[in-house]
Amino acid sequence: MRCMHVKGVLIATLALAAACGGRAAKPPPMIVAAPAATVSADAGAPGAIDPLGLRPVLQTPTPFTPPVPVSYKLSNGMAVWLLERHALPIVSMQIVIRAGAASDPENRGGVAFATANMLDEGAGSRGALDIARDVDRLGASLVTGAYADYSFVQLTSLKKNLSPASLIFGDVVVKPTFSEVEWKRVHDLWSNELRARQSEPHAVAAVVAQTALYGARHPYGHPTSGTLKAAKKVTLADITKFYREWWLPEEATCVVVGDITRAELDPLLDKALAGWKPRATNVSKARADVEPPKDRRIIVVDRADAPQSVISVVRQGVRAGDANAPPLVRVNSALGGSFTSRLNQDLREEHGWSYGAHSRFSFSKYEGMFAADAAVQTEHTGDALKAMLADMEDFARDGLTDEEVEKTKMLARADLIEAYESVEAAAKRIGRIAGVGLPPDHDANASLRMYSAGKKDLSALARQYVDVANAIVVIVGPRAKIEPQLKAIGITSMQAVGPEGE
Numbered sequence: 001m002r003c004m005h006v007k008g009v010l011i012a013t014l015a016l017a018a019a020c021g022g023r024a025a026k027p028p029p030m031i032v033a034a035p036a037a038t039v040s041a042d043a044g045a046p047g048a049i050d051p052l053g054l055r056p057v058l059q060t061p062t063p064f065t066p067p068v069p070v071s072y073k074l075s076n077g078m079a080v081w082l083l084e085r086h087a088l089p090i091v092s093m094q095i096v097i098r099a100g101a102a103s104d105p106e107n108r109g110g111v112a113f114a115t116a117n118m119l120d121e122g123a124g125s126r127g128a129l130d131i132a133r134d135v136d137r138l139g140a141s142l143v144t145g146a147y148a149d150y151s152f153v154q155l156t157s158l159k160k161n162l163s164p165a166s167l168i169f170g171d172v173v174v175k176p177t178f179s180e181v182e183w184k185r186v187h188d189l190w191s192n193e194l195r196a197r198q199s200e201p202h203a204v205a206a207v208v209a210q211t212a213l214y215g216a217r218h219p220y221g222h223p224t225s226g227t228l229k230a231a232k233k234v235t236l237a238d239i240t241k242f243y244r245e246w247w248l249p250e251e252a253t254c255v256v257v258g259d260i261t262r263a264e265l266d267p268l269l270d271k272a273l274a275g276w277k278p279r280a281t282n283v284s285k286a287r288a289d290v291e292p293p294k295d296r297r298i299i300v301v302d303r304a305d306a307p308q309s310v311i312s313v314v315r316q317g318v319r320a321g322d323a324n325a326p327p328l329v330r331v332n333s334a335l336g337g338s339f340t341s342r343l344n345q346d347l348r349e350e351h352g353w354s355y356g357a358h359s360r361f362s363f364s365k366y367e368g369m370f371a372a373d374a375a376v377q378t379e380h381t382g383d384a385l386k387a388m389l390a391d392m393e394d395f396a397r398d399g400l401t402d403e404e405v406e407k408t409k410m411l412a413r414a415d416l417i418e419a420y421e422s423v424e425a426a427a428k429r430i431g432r433i434a435g436v437g438l439p440p441d442h443d444a445n446a447s448l449r450m451y452s453a454g455k456k457d458l459s460a461l462a463r464q465y466v467d468v469a470n471a472i473v474v475i476v477g478p479r480a481k482i483e484p485q486l487k488a489i490g491i492t493s494m495q496a497v498g499p500e501g502e
Contacts, residue, residue: 061410063451064417066443069255069430070262074269077250077278081430081440082265083257085423091162091258092427094154095173096434098253099246100146101226102219102365108234110226114190115242116146119153121182124171128182131168140165141424142172148220149365150435151246156424159259163268170272176243183236194228198499201310201476204301205373209314209474211501212299213369215291220366227500250278253434257427297472298486298494302479309381309477312373313388313468320363320436324461326446327453328361329415330408331461334400335359335392336372338411342391343372351387353380361465365436370465378477382485385475389468396466399459408458412450416443 069083104111120142121128135142140157142165153173157165197203207223214221222230256265318325329337336343336359343357357374372392376384400408419429433442453461475482479496486494 061413063447064413065447066416066420066429068441068444069257071440072262074249074266076273076276077248078273078276079253079434080265080269081253081255081434082260082262083255083426083430084259084261085257085426086259088423089159089259090156090423091159091256091260092154092156092424093166093169093254093256094152094427094431095169096253096255096431097151097247098149098251098435098437099242100150100435101148101222101224103242103246104222104226105238105242107230108226108238109222109230110190110224111234111238111242112146112151112246113225114186114231114234115239115247116144116151116153117186117190118178118183118239119144119172119176121186122177122179123168124175124177126168126171127179131172134168135165138165142169144172146224147432147435148224149437150432152431152435154424154427154431156427162260166268166272170274170276173247174273174276178236178240178243180236183239187231187234190225191228191231194225194231197225198228201303201306201308201375202373204499205310205312205474205476206371207499208299208301208476208497208501209312209371209472210369212297212472212474212497213314213316220364220369229500229502244279248279249273249276253431255427255431255434257430258423294470296468296470298491299472299474300479300482300494300496301474301476301499302496303476304478304480306477307378308375309378309384309475309482310373310375311381311385311388312371312474313392313471314369314371314474315465315468315471317361317368317370317465318363319367320365321438321442322363323449324465325361325363326450327458328461328465329450330405330412330453331400331458331466332359332361332370333408333411334404334458335395335462335466340407342395343374343388346387346391347374347376347384351380351383353377353384353387357388363436378481379485381475381477381482382489385473385486386489392466392468396463396468399462400455402455405455405458409451416447416450 067083069081071079071081073079100112101109120131123131126134131142138157138161140155140161143152143154145152153169155165155169197207207227210223211221216222226234254269260268318328333341335341336357338344341357341359343359347354347357354374354376357372359370359372361370362368372388374384374388418425420426429443430440433440475486483494486492
């Protein structure tokens, strides 16, 4: 009866179109399918014909190779990476400085972050409100920020407004005023944000895990935005000193993506960045490797009466430039990097303990981090942790299935396409490549390594980088309710710390 109903609806639809004086819409080209057994529309009716026809056989998409920007240097020592895209009259440009939180002065965590925040709080002849107003009037966007390895200023504008917008962009980069009045306001807001962070369980877990894994003396041993204790010590003098030492053209890469040619770009940059001269006074920060924990550590941050516990399992990862980094994207996708990944399917779909479980690799200039995390019902904290560890142990031991090998290839391809889909997104992606010290053709070459990895390769990487025998486990939740659950699964030793790892 269902087949007859569908057929009847189709005939009625065509008749209605004819009655309205219209022509039946031309159907889309048929996807030619290989011969296959028909599937019945009615359960238990062998041989019945599927009213939708044969299921199409989809061809494997061709690998996506990201475009490579043209690279060159200006006379002031600044590198320029230009990727022309003329489909839309939009241009996004980003100045990337190879100094972020890893270059913060000792006991002054957050200086790079605060410096970036101060850049658009007055520059050239404009105050903070003037900058915001003029950028808005041009229909542009101007963003400043800092990560562990680099700081940046990014401008996105319609091409017709790029010339006046770039002058504001240039003032922010070259002529920040660092006003005492604005610094007091920014410092107050910063301190309030750090206090608020202590009420966010996911943020607390991330801060504590980072501090525990790297240690206080490592360049990555503190969060990018610093800590409340460190922020109290940071002065405007620290900000201006950091700017003088690091915001130099020889430490910068200007990434430009969009509807512009080099012949148009170079005069624009010369005018916008006029007076930005090299000084070569920066102080490099020595690299420190991560010392892997000798045993699994359990750290608990007490949050009394919390309805959920946040669990984070972390261990050392790899550098962004490591040859293993590209295929590890696929390894992570199978474990916890997608909705259908093992961790999410187990904790969310199978047991209903969590709204979502995730994992990720942070690919940094120095050795990065692997982290898996989930917010779970407090009464199932012990069960969820046991399941997470078991999932990762099984994954490290057995590797990926054939289905996961193919699925992760398609997911990685889709994510890479999305990263280059818009002008602004492409500028951010390429800016990150520059910020962690990789060459402009990195993504093009890395994508080949990512696609070519087979089951044996991916499973070997899972064994090497998802082994959590000596991982650090951070749990943010009500300790009085968590401890008995942890003891029930064999965990008797745990460390209590505060929301910033102290």
